[in-house]
Amino acid sequence: MVLVTESLVRDLTEILSEQQVTANLTILEQHGKDESYHRPHLPDVVVFPANTEEVSRILKYANEHEVPIIPFGLGSSVEGQVIPYQGGISIDFQLMNKILEVRPSDFLVRVQPGVSRTQLNKELKKYGLFFSVDPGADATLGGMTATNASGTTSVKYGVMRDQVRDLEVVLADGRIIHTGNLSAKSSSGYHLTGLFVGSEGTLGVFTEMTLRVYGIPESIVSGRAVFPTMEAAVTTVNDFLSAGIPVARVEFVDAHSISQFNLYNQTEYPEQPTLFIEFHGNEEGLQNDVRFAKRLAQDNHCSDFVIENDSKKRAQLWEARHQLAYAFIHLSGGKKMMVTDVVVPLSELVGAVQHARKVIDETGLNGGILGHVGDGNYHVILMINPGDPNELAKAEKINAQLVDYALKRGGTCTGEHGVGVGKAKYQLKEHGPALDIMKAFKQTIDPKGILNPGKIFL
16 A cells, blocks of 8 residues: 555656645545545545646546546535545645636636635626525535535526536546537537536546526525425425426425524524525515415415515524534534435425435434425435444435335435435436446446546446
8 A cells, every 4th residue: 555655646746746746644534535424435645736737647647557536626525426435546626726717798607626616606796697506515616516416596597417518528548528618509419518417527527617607686585484394384385386486495494403403503493394485586576476475385374484685684594504414413412414315206295205204203313304395305414323333224224215215206316415325326226227328338438447436336
């Protein structure tokens, strides 16, 4: 191991510079884990390229010597995507964090993979624009593209795949390609952009992304609606969408999760199933939309419907949703958080969240349900001790039951967290013979299997 590492450092220093290559143990440890409960593993070396050409030279070397390559953003993934279980070279993109071009008239921006979501939105605000995908964490745009991230705004604006117009990708052998262009649509050739988005570093390494952005809405209104049952809350979401109300965010939080937040933040929110809602549009139109939404909620026995227009009060209203993970973590005595991630058709959502609550309660684990219920995506937060085989087995059983429930109803095992290592075992059940086509494509463009090995496929 030491000899291999010394050889890698020496060779890579000839490709880059001494300052861009390290085998420092602290840095290796930072790149050997993510935010998940999955077992960490160290890379052999970490490199910090500054441009596409350096990435290309790294991959040419790695391909020639059959050394694994693992792209690394901020390590905010939750399914082990960046954990280098076979060692190798972890490519950190913190030096490639430039916003290269803003094209306001085209509603496009070109960025390097190390740019974070908040960094981009801070720059876009000068142009009256914003980037829509909000996964919660301040992830890098390269990582968000790699996992096809989504989040709270997907009900209105779509997921990451809907925002990517073009990718600059370095392939396993060092070739540099572009997958798209600047046009709003194209019927030319295969849709390579859509294929690479969500590939989790297994098909190529992203070095530039051209992304769609949006005009900042004239008016934003947020609301909190409290319901007697989960069924009433989820049914209300379907009613909003059926009525064509322009909901930008609609998040569900169950009663147990509200209770956790009250304990954490010393608040006194009603400990009942709750929707957090945000509307985007023009001021006059939104007044009518909010009144209509309130009537629909009251038809489903909503007991409390609070609306806020002021930006500070809106942020405060959303705290119970945005800080929910911290509430569970800080009240769980050092346990790790496991977050499930499945999607079902909207018609199946009521039964899905009821089933989720049932299986949590049966295990006795501390867990809550939340989700971006406007697109059928919901999560279960479970607090576990990964070193306790009994707790880990219970959590894995819950995860498996949720996935099985979703797949039997035409859903998917992951809506936004990606496959990584945690969901690889469900791929055959979800995709069937189509999984062979995915593997064949992977084999064609990465025949030596150096790109993030062990992820997505078992």
